[in-house]
Amino acid sequence: MTKGAATRDRIIQRAERIAGLEGLDGITFGVLAAELAMSKSGLFAHFGSREGLQLAVLLRAVDRFHADVLYPGLRARSGEPRLRSLVHRWLAWERTREARGGDLLSAAAFEFDDRPGIVRDCLVTSQRRWLATLAVACTIAIEAGHFRAGIDAEAWVREAHGVILAHRVAQRLLGDAQADRRAAAAMDELFARSREVAHKPRRRRAA
Amino acid sequence: MTKGAATRDRIIQRAERIAGLEGLDGITFGVLAAELAMSKSGLFAHFGSREGLQLAVLLRAVDRFHADVLYPGLRARSGEPRLRSLVHRWLAWERTREARGGDLLSAAAFEFDDRPGIVRDCLVTSQRRWLATLAVACTIAIEAGHFRAGIDAEAWVREAHGVILAHRVAQRLLGDAQADRRAAAAMDELFARSREVAHKPRRRRAA
Numbered sequence: 514m515t516k517g518a519a520t521r522d523r524i525i526q527r528a529e530r531i532a533g534l535e536g537l538d539g540i541t542f543g544v545l546a547a548e549l550a551m552s553k554s555g556l557f558a559h560f561g562s563r564e565g566l567q568l569a570v571l572l573r574a575v576d577r578f579h580a581d582v583l584y585p586g587l588r589a590r591s592g593e594p595r596l597r598s599l600v601h602r603w604l605a606w607e608r609t610r611e612a613r614g615g616d617l618l619s620a621a622a623f624e625f626d627d628r629p630g631i632v633r634d635c636l637v638t639s640q641r642r643w644l645a646t647l648a649v650a651c652t653i654a655i656e657a658g659h660f661r662a663g664i665d666a667e668a669w670v671r672e673a674h675g676v677i678l679a680h681r682v683a684q685r686l687l688g689d690a691q692a693d694r695r696a697a698a699a700m701d702e703l704f705a706r707s708r709e710v711a712h713k714p715r716r717r718r719a720a
Numbered sequence: 721m722t723k724g725a726a727t728r729d730r731i732i733q734r735a736e737r738i739a740g741l742e743g744l745d746g747i748t749f750g751v752l753a754a755e756l757a758m759s760k761s762g763l764f765a766h767f768g769s770r771e772g773l774q775l776a777v778l779l780r781a782v783d784r785f786h787a788d789v790l791y792p793g794l795r796a797r798s799g800e801p802r803l804r805s806l807v808h809r810w811l812a813w814e815r816t817r818e819a820r821g822g823d824l825l826s827a828a829a830f831e832f833d834d835r836p837g838i839v840r841d842c843l844v845t846s847q848r849r850w851l852a853t854l855a856v857a858c859t860i861a862i863e864a865g866h867f868r869a870g871i872d873a874e875a876w877v878r879e880a881h882g883v884i885l886a887h888r889v890a891q892r893l894l895g896d897a898q899a900d901r902r903a904a905a906a907m908d909e910l911f912a913r914s915r916e917v918a919h920k921p922r923r924r925r926a927a
Contacts, residue, residue, distance in 0.1 A: 534834055534835075535745075535835070536745075536831065538742075538743075538745065619830065620830045620831070620833075622830075622889050622893050623826065623827045623829075623830040623831070623888075623889075624743065624827070624830070624831065625893070626827075626888075626889070626892035626893040627741055627892065628741075628742075633893075636893065637893060637894060637895070640889075640893065640894060641894055644894075667902070668902060668905065668906065671886045671887075671890060671902060671906065672882070672883075672886070672906060674882075674886040674889065675879070675881075675882025675883050675884075675885060675886035675906075676879075676882050677882075678882060678885035678886055678889070679878045679879070679881040679882035679885055680878075681830075681833075682829050682830075682833070682847075682881065682885070683878060685833035685834065686829050686832070686833040686840075686843065686844060686847065687844060687847060687848055687851075688844075695874070695875060695878060698875065699875065699878065699879060699882075706913070
């Protein structure tokens, strides 16, 4: 790592800690300069603008999401097992808090939804890509006969997303000690319900 | 309205507009003083602190939520009709954006989840109360025989909450033109499934 890259890395790490607590908007060059004993112009030289630094922090969270959730999840057998692996890793990741960025991505979805710019663009792209990946996995589960035909893959993914988001509010804001258990149960129920009719015709054919 | 109350009202209205765009954290005395051509010390005199003003804005959003969602929703016949009225008004309200505060409450849930203080306390209290109200309405729907026995009212409410939150991300961040239709369909599906056992035998007999 060059000296420049090492400094950039140190700045991003500090900015990540701030963003974990206060959101990407909590990142300001003023605070960072003081915490890192650097000049504001030094920070500018590394990231061009405050938005550039927010983007760097966001991209790092996206990288971690891929490393923790996407890549290992894709290793599972295609169809329902893969979808289940992806979704449960997603839920686990959302619970990891600041350390890995689980906090950051879903908070940023609410923080930046009305604010045009490169940060929002990056967030939209990564979220769309992730949800599309899940929709493909869900479609494969349908085609493989693991899920019943007629399931709307996009609606399915939105429902899983709802479980993730409601879990977050229940755990972080409302302090529900049962939040993890409830979220896992809700996901299980979603999977069970998606297989539901697939079981019925078999019974009918047998009759 | 006294002159003091009128001024306070004018400040809150301006602060609401800022909060609608940037979240409660976007409210600063510096920006407000410039926009309202007032001194910062004048703002301090009215609200004691920036947190006091954030609280005033939050309480106004909660008031509107009660006026638009809670009170009219409670007028519906108890059981499933009341629950349906409450939940659909909630969904409609979340779509109203800045003007009524629909944006504010769910954004604040993510913005303040890690930040102790009176704003967070107020948010937690109002959210808990609202979700508890829905859980009671759901319990009554079960007791009335509208919903099947064995439904976990808290899990039911969390699922409805998930629909609301996922809708918001889909509509605001991801720009899904079908977001409203999908959210309404997801709510309908949740209600249909909650009655499920009563209906299923009928469908089977028809086949």
